[in-house]
Amino acid sequence: MENNEALIIQILAHRNAAQLKLIRETYAATYGEDLLKDLDSELWSDFQRALLLWTLDPTERDAYLVNEANKQLTSSNWVIMEIACTRSSNDLFLVRKEYHARYKRSLEEDVAYHTTGDYRKLLVPLVSAFRYEGDEVNMMLAKSEAKILHEKICDKAYNHEEVIRILTTRSKAQINATLNQYNSQFGNAINKDLKSDPKDDYLSLLRATIKCLTRPEKYFEKTLRLAINKLGKDEWALTRVVVTQAEVNMQCIKEEYHKRNSVPLERAIAGDTSGDYENLLLALIGHEDA
Amino acid sequence: MENNEALIIQILAHRNAAQLKLIRETYAATYGEDLLKDLDSELWSDFQRALLLWTLDPTERDAYLVNEANKQLTSSNWVIMEIACTRSSNDLFLVRKEYHARYKRSLEEDVAYHTTGDYRKLLVPLVSAFRYEGDEVNMMLAKSEAKILHEKICDKAYNHEEVIRILTTRSKAQINATLNQYNSQFGNAINKDLKSDPKDDYLSLLRATIKCLTRPEKYFEKTLRLAINKLGKDEWALTRVVVTQAEVNMQCIKEEYHKRNSVPLERAIAGDTSGDYENLLLALIGHEDA
Numbered sequence: 001m002e003n004n005e006a007l008i009i010q011i012l013a014h015r016n017a018a019q020l021k022l023i024r025e026t027y028a029a030t031y032g033e034d035l036l037k038d039l040d041s042e043l044w045s046d047f048q049r050a051l052l053l054w055t056l057d058p059t060e061r062d063a064y065l066v067n068e069a070n071k072q073l074t075s076s077n078w079v080i081m082e083i084a085c086t087r088s089s090n091d092l093f094l095v096r097k098e099y100h101a102r103y104k105r106s107l108e109e110d111v112a113y114h115t116t117g118d119y120r121k122l123l124v125p126l127v128s129a130f131r132y133e134g135d136e137v138n139m140m141l142a143k144s145e146a147k148i149l150h151e152k153i154c155d156k157a158y159n160h161e162e163v164i165r166i167l168t169t170r171s172k173a174q175i176n177a178t179l180n181q182y183n184s185q186f187g188n189a190i191n192k193d194l195k196s197d198p199k200d201d202y203l204s205l206l207r208a209t210i211k212c213l214t215r216p217e218k219y220f221e222k223t224l225r226l227a228i229n230k231l232g233k234d235e236w237a238l239t240r241v242v243v244t245q246a247e248v249n250m251q252c253i254k255e256e257y258h259k260r261n262s263v264p265l266e267r268a269i270a271g272d273t274s275g276d277y278e279n280l281l282l283a284l285i286g287h288e289d290a
Numbered sequence: 291m292e293n294n295e296a297l298i299i300q301i302l303a304h305r306n307a308a309q310l311k312l313i314r315e316t317y318a319a320t321y322g323e324d325l326l327k328d329l330d331s332e333l334w335s336d337f338q339r340a341l342l343l344w345t346l347d348p349t350e351r352d353a354y355l356v357n358e359a360n361k362q363l364t365s366s367n368w369v370i371m372e373i374a375c376t377r378s379s380n381d382l383f384l385v386r387k388e389y390h391a392r393y394k395r396s397l398e399e400d401v402a403y404h405t406t407g408d409y410r411k412l413l414v415p416l417v418s419a420f421r422y423e424g425d426e427v428n429m430m431l432a433k434s435e436a437k438i439l440h441e442k443i444c445d446k447a448y449n450h451e452e453v454i455r456i457l458t459t460r461s462k463a464q465i466n467a468t469l470n471q472y473n474s475q476f477g478n479a480i481n482k483d484l485k486s487d488p489k490d491d492y493l494s495l496l497r498a499t500i501k502c503l504t505r506p507e508k509y510f511e512k513t514l515r516l517a518i519n520k521l522g523k524d525e526w527a528l529t530r531v532v533v534t535q536a537e538v539n540m541q542c543i544k545e546e547y548h549k550r551n552s553v554p555l556e557r558a559i560a561g562d563t564s565g566d567y568e569n570l571l572l573a574l575i576g577h578e579d580a
Contacts, residue, residue: 093383093420096420097420100420100422100423100424104424106419106420106422106459106461107420108418108419108420108459109422109459109460109461112455112458112459113459120451120455121451124415124455124459125398125414128398128415128419129396129418130383130386130387130390130396130397130398130418131396131399132390132394132395132399134390136394161410165402165403168402169396169398169403169414170399171395171396
């Protein structure tokens with residue numbers, strides 16, 4: 001590692017959002033270019049891409065990632081779902097606002113235009129949702145909607161409008177109660193019942209949606225596991241999860257990873273990456289302790 | 291008219307939003323009750339309902355009206371569509387935020403739960419939209435989406451997901467360009483082609499949606515005309531349109547009304563109402579001049 005890059009990592013990996021913003025503005029003033037614009041270059045190394053993503057503030061970063069997903073074909077639905085389901089209602093709204101400002105279109109407009117069929121039916125309401133975030137749970141509703149989900153799954157109607165409605169409009173607390181009811185009333189976790197065809201991409205996305213809404217740390221653990229073992233189709237997953245979760249939920253994800261893989265996340269990443277990229281990722285996942 | 295009520299009208303009809311808020315707070319402090327709670331009473335006269343709606347700030351009023359619509363069966367879809375399509379993107383978002391605070395659920399959650407079929411397919415994305423509001427228009431897109439709309443209308447597929455996508459996600463400027471293209475390419479205004487079955491309630495709602503998105507003053511004129519001539523099913527329309535539009539777009543609506551009916555709106559309202567209710571409505575529609 002050259003001295004400059006070591007210094008950049010040291011500075012960037014330990015700065016908060018306000019300081020990062022200042023760095024970006026200095027960059028723009030110095031080089032006359034927006035860092036975000038540079039991000040579109042396909043010539044970046046993993047290190048450069050991770051570094052530049054990290055310098056964005058979380059709202060800009062999510063808007064950028066969704067826009068990029070809207071232009072791609074591979075795995076882009078997962079990125080859109082992940083951002084829609086794991087951010088807070090208010091943060092997701094701020095991403096939609098940033099999307100207007102930067103791309104002169106609405107986020108849901110682009111998602112609707114670039115998707116079709118079942119993916120569109122699921123993703124457009126997911127990105128448009130402004131879920132209630134209180135803890136209140138209606139148990140009667142949880143029971144009746146668990147029954148609806150079970151009926152539709154028995155009929156293999158995975159794209160039924162009632163399934164979509166429940167998952168895209170109810171609060172996370174309410175969905176959690178509904179899925180607990182499902183488990184109690186019908187004997188299986190819903191995601192087990194949704195595994196009838198493991199190769200069906202829409203079904204995989206539906207299971208991942210449920211995981212993101214109820215146990216995001218488990219979703220992120222699995223995403224990292226597949227990325228590190230090169231089993232996923234999601235080529236940017238390692239960078240994306242580390243960068244977007246570094247200041248959010250990394251401690252839980254690390255614990256989940258260690259439990260599930262019997263190896264600490266640090267060691268797994270060190271074994272899978274090298275050089276500046278490795279150093280940056282390790283600095284970022286240690287961020288909370290630093 | 292008693293002195294007290296004349297005074298109330300005089301004060302309330304000429305106050306701005308900040309002053310109205312103060313009045314509400316004074317009311318709450320004096321009577322120990324929230325005005326909005328009183329609104330749920332079914333004992334109110336037209337006058338009292340109009341007065342209390344007017345004292346709410348626009349965001350609270352819209353949240354209240356949508357919640358009320360979610361509990362009713364008659365004409366409620368129209369109220370939901372009207373609020374979703376004629377408010378600015380930011381104002382609609384503020385209504386969703388207010389809905390969380392007041393009803394402990396999300397607005398789209400209640401709309402999705404209380405609607406079915408084609409109405410749900412149209413209304414949920416309408417209330418969830420955060421449309422881009424710039425003037426930019428993509429003419430290529432306008433042409434291709436005009437063609438899509440025409441194909442679906444020829445096939446009588448009025449509830450097709452592409453029709454819904456275009457109307458619920460595109461900016462109002464873009465929709466306007468698309469509908470102009472429709473008119474130029476296919477020889478009819480789209481709403482003429484959507485009149486194949488004048489008794490189809492969904493088709494009527496679709497036409498009204500298009501009108502609200504592109505020519506709201508024409509939509510409000512027609513709504514007032516039907517209400518004043520007792521031809522509509524929308525019993526609260528007169529109060530709702532006058533109260534919600536008094537500080538927004540009343541001048542245009544009055545001009546449109548006069549042109550279409552050869553009678554000034556003031557005179558039409560005076561002929562249809564009486565007493566305090568009449569005085570309040572007249573004070574409100576003259577608000578901009580007052």
